[in-house]
Amino acid sequence: xxxxxxxxxINTGLVVLDKEMCVRHWNRWMALHSQIDSSEIVGRNLxxxxxxxxxxxxxxxxxSVLAFGHFCFFSQKLHKYLFPMPPAGSxxxxxxxxxxxxxxxxxxxxxxxxxxxxxxxxDVSEVVSYQKKLVRMNQTDPLTGVYNRNFMESQLAKEVxxxxxxxxxxxxxxxxxxxxxxxxxxxxxxxxxYALKEITRRISxxxxxxxxxxxxxxxxxxCLLTETAPAQSLKVAELLRQQxxxxxxxxxxxxxxxxxxxxxxxFDENDVDVESLLRKADSALYQAKQSGRNTVVNTAS
Numbered sequence: 001x002x003x004x005x006x007x008x009x010i011n012t013g014l015v016v017l018d019k020e021m022c023v024r025h026w027n028r029w030m031a032l033h034s035q036i037d038s039s040e041i042v043g044r045n046l047x048x049x050x051x052x053x054x055x056x057x058x059x060x061x062x063x064s065v066l067a068f069g070h071f072c073f074f075s076q077k078l079h080k081y082l083f084p085m086p087p088a089g090s091x092x093x094x095x096x097x098x099x100x101x102x103x104x105x106x107x108x109x110x111x112x113x114x115x116x117x118x119x120x121x122x123d124v125s126e127v128v129s130y131q132k133k134l135v136r137m138n139q140t141d142p143l144t145g146v147y148n149r150n151f152m153e154s155q156l157a158k159e160v161x162x163x164x165x166x167x168x169x170x171x172x173x174x175x176x177x178x179x180x181x182x183x184x185x186x187x188x189x190x191x192x193x194y195a196l197k198e199i200t201r202r203i204s205x206x207x208x209x210x211x212x213x214x215x216x217x218x219x220x221x222x223c224l225l226t227e228t229a230p231a232q233s234l235k236v237a238e239l240l241r242q243q244x245x246x247x248x249x250x251x252x253x254x255x256x257x258x259x260x261x262x263x264x265x266x267f268d269e270n271d272v273d274v275e276s277l278l279r280k281a282d283s284a285l286y287q288a289k290q291s292g293r294n295t296v297v298n299t300a301s
Contacts, residue, residue, distance in 0.1 A: 013121030074102040099125040141215040144200040152214040170267040171233030173223040174281035178293040180219035230266030237262040237296040259294035
């Protein structure tokens with residue numbers, strides 16, 4: 001009687017299956033979140049209600065538990081969930097299904113023989129959501145929402161290794177907002193923040209989902225163009241330059257213009273590491289600034 005009360009009130013899903021995969025117990029938590037009452041599912045085969053579980057990996061684990069008394073675990077990081085259930089509350093905006101950490105183990109009779117197995121289901125959606133937020137905070141710039149320098153260092157290193165191994169194309173744009181200090185001095189720092197956010201919005205709208213826009217620091221940005229040769233990246237850079245200079249900026253009652261200078265560098269066989277590619281892009285950006293700003297310079301020019 002006491003164990004029955006715990007079974008029904010615990011804040012964890014608990015399921016008991018026999019050797020034929022028929023449901024013998026289905027606690028209140030499972031009924032609440034699956035919207036399947038125990039009276040509907042108890043005595044029925046689990047796969048009648050959850051056909052997606054009728055797959056080799058799940059069946060193999062069930063047999064291992066029933067035959068040898070092993071314990072099995074289904075990590076959220078690998079499986080996301082076992083039972084497709086809607087997430088609770090506001091988490092429905094973030095996940096299609098409740099994120100679950102599940103375990104499976106044997107249930108023995110008085111003789112010590114395994115006669116059934118249990119499944120425990122824990123809702124870890126809030127934990128996963130929090131972990132994702134921490135990752136985003138570590139990888140994105142809080143003002144503009146684009147990637148930050150921490151992300152760039154790790155991602156660029158991966159892309160360089162990939163280029164070296166498979167001979168793929170890679171280009172890097174180093175972008176600097178021209179005379180950005182004047183915007184802050186003339187219209188205030190709130191206007192400066194607006195300008196940076198608007199610049200990143202315009203650039204993001206013109207690059208592919210496979211490319212990466214990074215705030216390198218202050219008013220300097222980098223754009224990592226994957227699978228892009230230098231000749232193509234020059235066209236992209238010119239498109240971005242025009243996107244910024246052709247349309248005025250409007251903040252409250254202030255209308256002003258802004259421009260960017262861009263240094264373009266492509267990864268080639270002479271580059272041995274990330275730093276060499278960054279140096280080339282930075283050198284090209286320096287030339288662009290020296291040549292009068294609002295221009296694009298290729299490292300090879």
